[in-house]
Amino acid sequence: MKSKTIYLIGFLVLILLCLKAGYAKKEDNDENKKKTNKKGVTYDGTSLIINGKRELLYSGSVHYPRSTPDMWPSIIEKARVGRLNTIQTYVFWNVHEPEQGKWDFKGRFDLVKFIKLIHEKGLYVTIRLGPFIQAEWNHGGLPVWLREVPDVYFRTDNEPFKEHTERYVRKILGILKEEKLFASQGGPIILGQIENEYNAVRLAYKEDGERYIEWAANLVESMNLGIPWVMCKQDNAPGNIINACNGRHCGDTFPGPKRPDMPSLWTENWTTQFRVFGDPPTNRRSEDIAFAVSRFFSKNGTHVNYYMYHGGTNFGRTSAHFVTTRYYDHAPLDEYGMEKDPKYGHLRHLHRALELCKKALLWGHHRFQKLGPDTEVRYYEQPGTNVCAAFLANNNTREPNTVKFKGQKFVLPSRSISILPDCKTVVYNTAQIVAQHSWRNFVKSKKNSKGLKFDMYSENVPSKLKGDTLIPGELYFLTKDKTDYAWYTTSIKIKEDDLPDKKGVKTILRVASLGHAAIVYVNGEYVGNKHGSHEMKSFVFKKPVKLKPGDNHISILGVLTGFPDSGSYMEKRFAGPRGASIIGLKSGERDLTENNHWGHLAGLEGEKKEVYAEKGSKNVKWVKNGERKPLTWYKTYFETPEGENTVAIRMKGMGKGLIWVNGIGIGRYWMSFLSPIGQPTQSEYHIPRTFMKKKEKNMLVIFEEEPGVKLEAIDFVLVNRDTICSFVEENYPASVKYWKREGPNIVPRNKDMRLKSLIKCPPEKQIVSVEFASFGDPTGTCGNFTMGKCSASKSKEVVEKKCLGKSRCSIVVERETFEDKKCPEIVKTLAVQVKCEKKQGNEQKSDDEEEDDDEEEEEKEREGKNQDLKDREKQKQDH
Numbered sequence: 001m002k003s004k005t006i007y008l009i010g011f012l013v014l015i016l017l018c019l020k021a022g023y024a025k026k027e028d029n030d031e032n033k034k035k036t037n038k039k040g041v042t043y044d045g046t047s048l049i050i051n052g053k054r055e056l057l058y059s060g061s062v063h064y065p066r067s068t069p070d071m072w073p074s075i076i077e078k079a080r081v082g083r084l085n086t087i088q089t090y091v092f093w094n095v096h097e098p099e100q101g102k103w104d105f106k107g108r109f110d111l112v113k114f115i116k117l118i119h120e121k122g123l124y125v126t127i128r129l130g131p132f133i134q135a136e137w138n139h140g141g142l143p144v145w146l147r148e149v150p151d152v153y154f155r156t157d158n159e160p161f162k163e164h165t166e167r168y169v170r171k172i173l174g175i176l177k178e179e180k181l182f183a184s185q186g187g188p189i190i191l192g193q194i195e196n197e198y199n200a201v202r203l204a205y206k207e208d209g210e211r212y213i214e215w216a217a218n219l220v221e222s223m224n225l226g227i228p229w230v231m232c233k234q235d236n237a238p239g240n241i242i243n244a245c246n247g248r249h250c251g252d253t254f255p256g257p258k259r260p261d262m263p264s265l266w267t268e269n270w271t272t273q274f275r276v277f278g279d280p281p282t283n284r285r286s287e288d289i290a291f292a293v294s295r296f297f298s299k300n301g302t303h304v305n306y307y308m309y310h311g312g313t314n315f316g317r318t319s320a321h322f323v324t325t326r327y328y329d330h331a332p333l334d335e336y337g338m339e340k341d342p343k344y345g346h347l348r349h350l351h352r353a354l355e356l357c358k359k360a361l362l363w364g365h366h367r368f369q370k371l372g373p374d375t376e377v378r379y380y381e382q383p384g385t386n387v388c389a390a391f392l393a394n395n396n397t398r399e400p401n402t403v404k405f406k407g408q409k410f411v412l413p414s415r416s417i418s419i420l421p422d423c424k425t426v427v428y429n430t431a432q433i434v435a436q437h438s439w440r441n442f443v444k445s446k447k448n449s450k451g452l453k454f455d456m457y458s459e460n461v462p463s464k465l466k467g468d469t470l471i472p473g474e475l476y477f478l479t480k481d482k483t484d485y486a487w488y489t490t491s492i493k494i495k496e497d498d499l500p501d502k503k504g505v506k507t508i509l510r511v512a513s514l515g516h517a518a519i520v521y522v523n524g525e526y527v528g529n530k531h532g533s534h535e536m537k538s539f540v541f542k543k544p545v546k547l548k549p550g551d552n553h554i555s556i557l558g559v560l561t562g563f564p565d566s567g568s569y570m571e572k573r574f575a576g577p578r579g580a581s582i583i584g585l586k587s588g589e590r591d592l593t594e595n596n597h598w599g600h601l602a603g604l605e606g607e608k609k610e611v612y613a614e615k616g617s618k619n620v621k622w623v624k625n626g627e628r629k630p631l632t633w634y635k636t637y638f639e640t641p642e643g644e645n646t647v648a649i650r651m652k653g654m655g656k657g658l659i660w661v662n663g664i665g666i667g668r669y670w671m672s673f674l675s676p677i678g679q680p681t682q683s684e685y686h687i688p689r690t691f692m693k694k695k696e697k698n699m700l701v702i703f704e705e706e707p708g709v710k711l712e713a714i715d716f717v718l719v720n721r722d723t724i725c726s727f728v729e730e731n732y733p734a735s736v737k738y739w740k741r742e743g744p745n746i747v748p749r750n751k752d753m754r755l756k757s758l759i760k761c762p763p764e765k766q767i768v769s770v771e772f773a774s775f776g777d778p779t780g781t782c783g784n785f786t787m788g789k790c791s792a793s794k795s796k797e798v799v800e801k802k803c804l805g806k807s808r809c810s811i812v813v814e815r816e817t818f819e820d821k822k823c824p825e826i827v828k829t830l831a832v833q834v835k836c837e838k839k840q841g842n843e844q845k846s847d848d849e850e851e852d853d854d855e856e857e858e859e860k861e862r863e864g865k866n867q868d869l870k871d872r873e874k875q876k877q878d879h
Contacts, residue, residue, distance in 0.1 A: 040184035040226035041191065043242070045260050047302040047362055048228070050124070050183060050190050054362045056302050058351045059086035059126060060309025061268075063135070064114040065095055066327055067312055067337065068688045069107065072114055075310050075337045076121050082332060082344055083351035086124040086190070088267075088305045089114070090133040093168055094143045094481075095318075103171070108315075111172075112179050119181070119188040126305070128193040128267075129172060129220070131155075131165045136274050136323045137314075139563040140570065144481035147571050154571050155201065157208040157215065166219060169194075173223055184226025193267065194220045197233040197246060204568035214238045232267040246270075246307075248284070251295030264300050268307035269293065271343070272330035275682070276322040276534035277561070280675040283330045286346040287416070290430035293347075294417040297354055298378040298391035300366060306347070311335040313686045316665030317484060317658075320565030321516060322534035324682045325667030334440070335686055336646040338721045338762075345435025353428035353736045356421035356746060360389035371403040375412065379423055386744035388423035411731075422746040427739045432732040436759055439723035439783035439833075442650065442684060445641035445716040452636045452700070454711050455622035459606060459631040461521050463553040465489045465599025472593070473600045475514075475558045475576025483603040484658070484668075488556040488577055490596045496549040498585045506544040507584040509554065514538045515575045517559035517656075519630060519705060523552055526630050526707065531559070531673070537575070547582070554580065554592070557631070559705065561668060604703070606633045612701040613663030630707045637697040638716065640689070645718040647692070648684040653713030655706030662698050664691045672706060684717060722765060722836040725772075725782035726757040728813050729829045760808040761836035767806055772833035773799040775818045777826060785831050792820035799832050 038052040047054045060079050067075060079087060095109050105111060118125050132155055133141035146152060152160040181187035194216045202209045213231070217238045220229050231237040232244045235258060245254035246268035257264055271289060273282045293304050308328035313335055319325060329335045332344040339345070354361070357380070364380030364387060371377055371392075379390035394401045394412035401412050406423055416431035465487065478486040500507065509527065511518060515537030520527040522545045530541040558576040567573075580592040610616030611633055622635060641647050649659065651669045659666040666687055671680045692698045732755055740749045761767060772778075773796040777788030798818055803809035811817060813830045820828070 039186065040182075041228055043228055043261075043263050045257070045262060046300075047263050048190065055085070056297070056354060056358050056361060057086050057124070057304070058084045058354070059088050059124075059303065059305035060084045060332070061088045061090075061305060061307045062310045063089055063092075063308070063312050063327075064111060065092055065108045065318065066314065067108070067310065068690050069110060069113065070690050071337050071688065072117050075333060076118055076123065078333055078337070078339060078344075079309060080121050080123060082309075082339075082348045083355070084123065084309065086126060086303075086305070087118045087309075088126045088128065088307075090128045090135050090137075090141065091130060091172055092133065092135075092137065093130055093141050094137075094139055096172070097143055097168065100143070100145050105175075112175065112181070115176070115181050115188060116179075123188065124183075124190045125181075125188040126191040126193070127176075127189055128196065129169060130194075130196065131168055133196050134566050136320045136327070136565055138318050138320055138481065138565070140320070140565040142570070144476075144563065147476070152571060153569070155195075155198070155209075155212065155568075156205040157211040162212070162215060165216075169219060170223075173220070173225065177223075177225065182225050182227055190227055192220060192225070192227055192229045193232060193244075194229055194241070195231055195234070198231065199233045199235065200566070201568040217241045230265060230267065248288075249292045249295070251292055251297075251299050251301065254296075256300075263302055264296075265303045266296055266301060267305050269304055271306050271308060271332060272328055274328055275324045275326070277324055277670045277673045277681050278322070278533050278675055279324075279681050280677050280679075286343040286433060287431045289343070290346055290350050291415060291417055293350060294354075294391055294419060294430050295393070297357075297361065298393070298417070302361070306332065309333060310337060313667065315667055317481075317562065317668065319562050319668065321537065321560070321562040323562060323565075325669065325685055326682050336648075336719055338440070338646070338719070339438065340440075341438040341721075341724075342433045342435045346433050349428055349435055349736045350419075350430070353419040353421065356427060356736070356739065356741050357389035357419065359741075359744075360387050360421070363387070364389065369405075371405065372401060374399075375401050375403045377403070377405050379420075381423075386422075388744075390420040390423040392418045392420065421739075421741065422744070425739070425746050426733045427736040427746065429733060432729065434728055434732055434735045434755070434758070437725040437727060437782035438721040439725065441720050441723060442648065442717040443645075443720065445647070445718055447639040447642050448716045451712055452638060452714060453624075454634040454636045455624055456626050456628075457606065457611060457620045457622050457633040457635070458626070458629055459604055459633070461524055461555050461631070462487050462489055462599075462601060463524055463555060464491060465601050467597025467599045469598050469600075470593070470596070472556075472558075472577040472580075472598050474574050475560060476563060476574065478558075478576070478600055478602045479560060480602070481563060483607055484560045485602070485604050485607075486558045486576070487599075487601040488558060489553065489599040489601075490580070490592055491551050491553050492547075492582065492590065492592060492596065493551055494547050494549055494585070498587050499547060499549070500584055500586060505584060507547050507582055508542060509545045510581050510583055511541040511556060511577050512538070512579040513541065513558070513575075513577045516561045517705075518577060519557040519559065521555040521557075522546065523548070524555075529630070529706065545582075556580075561670075604631075606703060610663075611635075612660035612665075612703075614699055617699070617701070628704075628707060628709055628711070630705055632704055634702045634704060634711060636700050638700055639697055640692040640694060641716050641718055643718060644689075645720050647687045647689060648717050648719055649687055649700075650684050650715050650717050652683060652715070653710030654702070655704055655709055657702060657704040657706075659685060660699075660701045661687050661691050662693065666691075684719075687716075721762060723771075723783055724759050724761060724767075724834050724836055725785070726759055726811075726832045727778075727782070727829065728755065728757045729827055730755065730813050730815070731827055732813075755813045756810040757813050757830050757832060758808070758810050759803060759832065759834060761834075765807065765836040765838050767803045767809065767834045768837040768839060769835045770796055770800045770803060770832070771835055772831065775813075775815075775820060775830045776823065776828055778829060778831040780831075782833060785833055790823035790826065790828075792818035792822065794818050794820075795830075799834075803832075803834060 230242045237243040244265040244267040250266045308331040310333040311328040311331040360380040364382045374396035413431040419428045515532045517531035519529045532539040582590040609619040655672040774791040776791035
């Protein structure tokens with residue numbers, strides 16, 4: 001009886017436990033449903049939580065005004081294929097409200113269209129609202145008319161500035177809300193930024209600055225848009241604003257979020273360095289970017305944004321002072337939107353490797369272990385499971401290191417991180433690039449190969465404008481961002497006995513300017529020009545001049561290269577001539593700013609008559625074969641270059657000025673400002689095909705500031721990346737694309753897991769020639785390989801057999817492939833360079849077609865999942 005009682009009690013307890021477990025499971029399911037159905041974005045110390053789901057975010061900056069609407073779909077699609085899941089953009093106040101109260105959201109400025117295109121591709125969006133954005137953009141994105149608001153001081157606790165800022169913020173956010181673009185409304189916007197890198201100016205504004213930042217934070221948070229807000233480079237961000245990092249190595253420099261319940265966000269990972277006129281070439285290596293991102297994610301980071309991901313173009317006069325028209329050209333997608341490999345491909349592989357680590361990174365416990373003087377491991381384990389991901393780091397910049405982790409030995413190249421999504425298998429190393437490389441070519445257009453014939457029209461040089469001040473006027477104020485130019489005139493009366501009579505003694509005109517450039521005439525004769533630089537904007541023009549007895553007229557054209565884009569008290573920044581004097585007179589130095597009157601005239605005659613547009617060009621008389629004087633307009637017509645490749649104009653032989661095509665501003669060019677290596681900083685200038693006509697000829701107008709230019713050297717070029725390369729060492733890990741996750745395990749995607757050199761042509765092109773192939777010890781880079789001393793004799797034969805006539809091919813990187821037994825003591829490298837071309841006829845099929853299609857199949861699978869989610873979401877909304 002006793003045993004029966006015990007059995008009955010046990011049975012009842014078991015039933016109760018089962019009921020409790022079932023109820024608990026139901027609770028969990030209900031909670032999961034709540035999380036799944038929850039709209040909007042929240043966060044904790046691990047990550048952002050988007051509509052109830054944790055995410056690792058790989059983001060890239062793409063600026064809508066720096067490309068054209070017809071380019072946007074391709075750029076966004078390439079970002080998606082590059083395994084980004086987020087696009088970041090600034091909002092450019094000065095393009096949307098160029099005049100107070102007059103808004104513009106058309107064409108390149110159609111912010112809503114841009115965001116909707118991103119949403120269609122299944123990507124998230126983060127917006128950086130400003131009001132100040134810097135971005136190497138004219139006036140840091142602030143409308144120039146703000147400078148003339150009475151009693152205004154930018155970016156501080158100043159009522160006029162705050163009044164206009166609030167109106168702007170509410171306007172933009174109101175439009176986005178009305179279009180239901182925030183995540184809380186089912187849209188793609190998951191994160192917003194207010195202000196930008198304020199810490200750089202905080203000390204200048206003291207307590208007023210602190211109050212302004214708090215005001216800005218309260219403004220956006222009060223709108224309850226269902227997204228978090230960040231401030232970058234702002235460790236003391238107020239309230240619930242998340243502080244975020246900008247820089248190259250935030251995994252080492254970022255102290256972390258200000259509160260433990262906030263995620264670690266990297267808003268700007270600089271993929272290269274923007275350039276200013278006078279700069280030499282610059283680039284940031286793919287390996288360094290990959291190392292920095294891996295480091296950041298290994299230290300609890302869950303969001304990185306590449307600044308920039310697409311390089312873009314500063315069309316018209318939109319660039320800040322001295323910044324080139326070409327923006328971040330060495331970004332993963334270059335100025336023209338083409339993949340810059342290996343940067344694009346190597347980062348794509350990195351994102352795939354991090355995705356394999358996703359479960360461990362988001363739900364695992366962080367561990368750190370020092371493995372040696374220069375080596376360490378950071379890994380994440382989920383207790384009670386086999387989920388584990390590790391980052392093995394070698395911080396030695398010169399020597400490789402061998403480390404032991406969880407009973408296995410791993411060889412780490414110098415300054416590299418190996419990623420092990422299961423703590424056992426190396427699927428990616430930051431220093432070992434298996435992605436292909438590419439080389440950009442500029443090919444002269446055949447349609448315009450006969451040269452261009454120009455008509456010309458010279459600007460009038462005013463000798464005496466009505467004097468209105470005793471000192472030269474301020475150049476920013478005069479131009480009001482309507483033009484780069486303003487004339488200054490003054491006169492001086494010289495007595496005959498004031499002129500020097502000694503042989504060799506000359507009178508000198510000295511003009512001190514605060515920037516950016518000046519062109520000087522005396523009595524209508526060109527004397528010369530002078531300019532500053534991005535680092536030192538002010539300069540002194542000093543040249544001999546011919547003066548005559550009586551009245552002498554001095555005319556100075558003040559020239560801007562954009563407004564300032566950073567720093568405190570931007571509204572008080574000045575430019576233009578500030579003083580002038582004549583040196584060498586018998587009576588001594590004559591100061592022209594003490595008693596002389598100065599006349600002013602903003603803009604050029606050609607600009608006012610709009611001679612750069614078809615209609616306006618008829619308002620002036622053009623001449624042929626005239627003298628190529630300074631300040632001359634040149635006009636010609638050209639055919640739209642053949643084919644579909646991107647078009648640029650190469651400005652060889654020219655000096656400095658502006659370009660228009662069919663009345664649209666292409667940008668500022670400056671060929672005469674040479675870098676330290678004796679070359680112009682930028683020679684080719686992007687002309688989007690939508691700026692040109694399909695059947696009629698196009699009008700090209702150039703305003704040139706300098707004399708004696710060589711117009712015949714100008715040509716149109718077609719831009720391609722049809723030179724594809726590979727540079728793979730035999731000890732590299734196989735591409736991460738060959739691995740996939742099955743539960744807690746990382747398993748091969750293919751039967752053949754050998755390391756391969758993968759080469760793929762741009763769309764609709766195939767390999768027509770193998771320009772270089774060496775399995776051995778080659779050196780150099782894509783476009784400039786050199787054969788070493790130990791190359792397999794069959795290198796080119798093997799590659800040609802595998803690749804010719806195909807759009808893509810793969811070569812197994814091992815000695816057996818090349819029947820090579822030479823130099824067993826060295827680690828061998830396969831270097832290949834091929835030329836791709838659009839070719840008529842049937843394309844040969846790759847013998848590894850099935851293997852090459854793996855990634856595309858996975859892309860289709862991802863797209864299918866995204867579509868299923870969209871369909872389910874729509875059904876819920878309909879219900």
